[in-house]
Amino acid sequence: MKNILKIPIMLILLELILIGGVIAEAPGQLITVQSGTVSGDLYVKAFQPVPWASQPSSGVTSRDFDQIFMLPAGINSQNVVWSRLYISVYSGSASADWPLNTIVTFDGNGDGMYETMLGTEVMQGIEYSTDGTVYSFNDHCNRVYSDYLSWYDVTGVITCSNPAVHVRTEQIGTASYDGRLKAVSLIMAYNDGDMDEIWYWINQGHAWVDSSTTPTTTTFDTTTVPVGFTSATLSNLALSSKDGAYSINGNTLSASNPVLPVNFFENHTWDVTGYVAAGSKSTFTMGLGNGDSFKTAFAALAIKSPAPIVAPTAAFDATPLSGDAPLAVIFTDSSTGEITSRVWDFGDGNNSWSTTETSLPHIYADAGTYTVQLTVTGPGGSDTKTEIDYITAGSAVIPPVADFSADDITPDVGQTVTFTDQSANIPTSWSWSIEGTPGTDYQFMDSTSTTSQNPKVQFLKAGTYDVSLTATNDGGSDTKSETDYITVTEAPVPAIEVTVVNADVPLGTMISPEATGSTTVNVVASGGSSWSVTASDERTTAHKGFMTTAGDLNLENPFELGRDGDNYQMLNAAPVTFWSENTMGTFSTTASMKQLVATGDQPGDYGITITFTGSIT
Structure with a gap:
């Protein structure tokens, strides 16, 4: 639903007096601060978090209040169109400056953390009077009689269906302090994705009347509301010990005084469906009831229209x-x-x-x-x-639109590339052209040729090649050309490197039954498909060992070589396959050596030299 912002054009005559940085206005009226249409509804709720009679009138230096608002399910930052929070705090006196601090924090995501600071209001040194004059000390706070009214835009802050507000009032120094909370209220216009329309207006002020003043009136510009609306709901927040007298378009509305322990708090919701006329403005009147004075903070009107019937448009x-x-x-x-x-x-x-x-x-x-x-x-x-x-x-044949692809556009020298015809409109013959000299730079493979639909081409030299295809049928022909389409590079040269981490490995004291030792062998292989490593001691079968310090003696048993402590092989004259893999990369393993000591072996220091040799294909 598209939101329509409707701002009435109003001529308002205000008596303004600037006193010490505070703007003083004549007794306030309610004016429209927001209007529009949404598909969801207008949420209007007001609370006195702690009943008035339960808030001590003295003996405290601070007060804390919490209020949770239970919103419709599905509320998030995307569907809230407009939202404002209102706070009303009692100063303690209409004829004296009882200063206080008011701190307002907001929990918009429902985690109970009050992560958003809305305002720290220093309510001190503000003019006051008992005639309903409005004293504004910033763009969102004012004072009328003995009450401070603050309001905060929370449109982008609400992301859940259970936001909450925390209000704290504090004494300033040793001055007289009251700081009781009269009301907190939340107004929110939101979408819910359906097709009905909610027309809404929020009229805000800090209007005060007594027996010497005329009733306060405020106007809702309902001239644009369509005929056939199904409901109209009017809400109002008043802040007096005695309720006022209300009417809309001359029709009297119900009123009731607050019931203890609640006081100085009246929040009304009226069904005014029968009192609002489409195409005409609506006037809401708030006058003195059975008390000495009466004050109101806002009035909100929501009118619901069914989803409009949309005439079909053929396409x-x-x-x-x-x-x-x-x-x-x-x-x-x-x-x-x-x-x-x-x-x-x-x-x-x-x-x-x-x-x-x-x-x-x-x-x-x-x-x-x-x-x-x-x-x-x-x-x-x-x-x-x-x-x-x-x-x-x-019945005419449509000429083809030539197109093609290749299964590899960056082959190595000697690699075969398959070209695939992707021409439209069913060509019946094909002519391929490849840059270079046939037989020298490239050659056709598998009995394909320049006239094959899907030829296979082996490239013989490195370089870039232009490719074009001309596709033909009875309706005509078309050519697709690709510049530098194939890039041929030299094939990588297979390489293998074998290294031994510890070239000198002691076997320890050769005491029956065997002596053992090990080291690490590393392999780096690239450019091939498989590799292997062989090991040899480069000695004859008869010579199974030699003394390092005295002579050359045979051992009864040959040395044995294993990998990772397993698969031991006897080292005789012929090299043995120590290790092999079918992938390229960097590899590491453990070469294990052992010698089975025999009874007839002569004492001495024996050693053996093993050569690891790598090969790659």
């Missing part, structure tokens, strides 16, 4: 719009508004009627040009859309 499109007969066309209804029936005239003598289908096929059996018409009907009326000579079905 459609189709695909394809032309082709050879028999031509299958899909028609899509894109009409707007509430629609109960659709009547299609496809121009070939075949009509179709549907109430729900918005997309339907139709086949034109014969060649020709056809005018198509759609008539849509709903509660708001009917509308017809006509497209003259919209569909063309013929």
Whole structure:
């Protein structure tokens, strides 16, 4: 629902006197501060969080109040159009300056943290009187008689359905202090996504009357409200010990004095559906009731209209719009508004009627040009859309639109690329052109050629290649060219590097049954598909070991090499395969060595040299 902001043009004569930085106005009136339309409603709630009689009149230096507002489900920052919070604090005297601080914080997300500071109001040194004069000391706070009224825009702060406000009043120094809270109120206009319309007005002021003044009146500009609205609700907040006398458009409304322990608080909600006339302004009057004086802070009016009936607007499109007969066309209804029936005239003598289908096929059996018409009907009326000579079905062949792709546009030298024809309109022959010299720069593979629909081409040299395709049928031909379409690079050279972390590995004292030791072997492989590492001690089968300090003696058993403590192999004359993988990258493993000590082995220091050799394919 589109929000419409309606701001009445009003001529207001105010008597303004600037006193020490405070603006003094004659007894205030309620004026429209916000109006518009929403699809949800106007929420208006006021509370006296602690009943007046339960708030001590003296003996305290501060007061704290909390109030939770239970909003309709689904409220968030996106659907709140406008919202304002009102706070009314009692100064303690109408004829003296009883200063106080008022701190207002707000919990907009319902977590109980009061994360938003709305205002710290220093209510001190402000003029006062007992005649209803309004003393404004900033753009959101004023004083009338013995009350301070503050208001705060919380439109973008509310993100949940249970926001809350915390109000704290504090004594300033040792001055006389009261700081009791008369009221907190929240007004919120919000959308809920449906199609009905809520017209609303918020008239705000700090209006005061007594027996010597005339009643306060305020006007709602309801001249734009449509005929046929279903409800009108008027809300008002008053702050007196005795309720006022109310009427709207001359019709008396109910009133009631506050009931202890509540006092100085009247929050009314009236059904005024029968008292508001579409096309005319509405006047709300607030006068003195059975008390000595009466004061009001705001009045809010919400008028609900049912969702407007939207007349349908016919619209459609189709695909394809032309082709050879028999031509299958899909028609899509894109009409707007509430629609109960659709009547299609496809121009070939075949009509179709549907109430729900918005997309339907139709086949034109014969060649020709056809005018198509759609008539849509709903509660708001009917509308017809006509497209003259919209569909063309013929027997002529439509020329192709050349297009192609390749399965790899960055191959290596020697790699084969498959080109795929993606031309439209069914070509019957193809002619491919590739930059360079056939047989030297590239060659066709797998019995394909320049006239194949989907040729395979092996590129023999590095470089960039332009490619073009000419597609032809009985209707004509079309050429698609791609500059520098294929970029060929030299294939990477396979490489492998084998390193041993610890080249000198002690086996320890060779005491039966065996001596062991290990080290780490690293491999870095690139540019290939698989690799392996072999190990050899470069000695004959007969020589299974040698002494490092005295002579050359055989050991009974050969040395054995394993990987990761397993898969041990005897090291004889022939190299053994130590490790292999089918992927490239960086790898690491443990080379384990052991020697099975035999009874006849001679004492001495024995050693062995093992060479690890890598190969890659």
